[in-house]
Amino acid sequence: MVTKGRRSRTSFTEEQLEILVQAFSQNPYPGYTAKQRLAVEINAEESRIQIWFQNRRARHGFLKRPKKKLDPSKDHASPKEKIQGKQDRRCRTSYTSSQLQTLKNAFTENPYPGIDSREQLAEKIGVPESRVQIWFQNRRSRLRIQRKRGLEGALDRRQNQGQDL
The missing domain is CATH 1.10.10.60 (Homeodomain-like)
Known part of the structure; x- marks a missing residue:
């Protein structure tokens, strides 16, 4: 272990x-x-x-990141500005179904893996450790949102049932 x-x-x-x-x-x-x-x-x-x-x-x-002042006369960025802005962003990481299954299984076992576990997982599925770390952060966030929505839905159902009585 x-x-x-x-x-x-x-x-x-x-x-x-x-x-x-x-x-x-x-x-x-x-x-x-x-x-x-x-x-x-x-x-x-x-x-x-x-x-x-x-x-x-x-x-x-x-x-916070400074907000750029928008000039209403320049509604659209020039093509050169659009291309340059895209270069500054990291490409979206796409996972294969087998990579996703491996990540999901690991998340089920431990939603907060340490650096050693993340590095092993990254090597196993062939992506950088930093991407594995981000995947786990996003997955935990998604889980919190789903739980919150589930609680809100349960409260709404209870309130609606109380009104029906």
């Missing part, structure tokens, strides 16, 4: 931190491609870069 636990803390060198801090000062909300470039530049995983930016924003009191 694999022991649950956290991933070991990522330590960045002074040179890596300088690059990250400089990138943060230019844009505290980098897109996926920018994080990928940084990961290659400093020889680290993109997921670790993402976490570093999240933590840095939290430490510096960033509340």
Whole structure:
């Protein structure tokens, strides 16, 4: 059995931190491609870069992503802007039915797997560990919503039955 636990803390060198801090000062909300470039530049995983930016924003009191002011005269973005925006997003991960079945079985056993379990699962189904982690987060969220709706539905039925009497 694999022991649950956290991933070991990522330590960045002074040179890596300088690059990250400089990138943060230019844009505290980098897109996926920018994080990928940084990961290659400093020889680290993109997921670790993402976490570093999240933590840095939290430490510096960033509340929300700044909203872009919309100019009513420019209702539509130029094709170039649309393409560039799409590049910054990570591609949606598609799972095969066998991958999904493996993930569902693992979720049934433990909805909060540790890093070791996630890494084994990722290797088994052939996707990055970060995608497995996101799948579990989304699945837990979906389960909470379904339970909440189920409770609301049960309360509505009880109230309706009480009115019928």
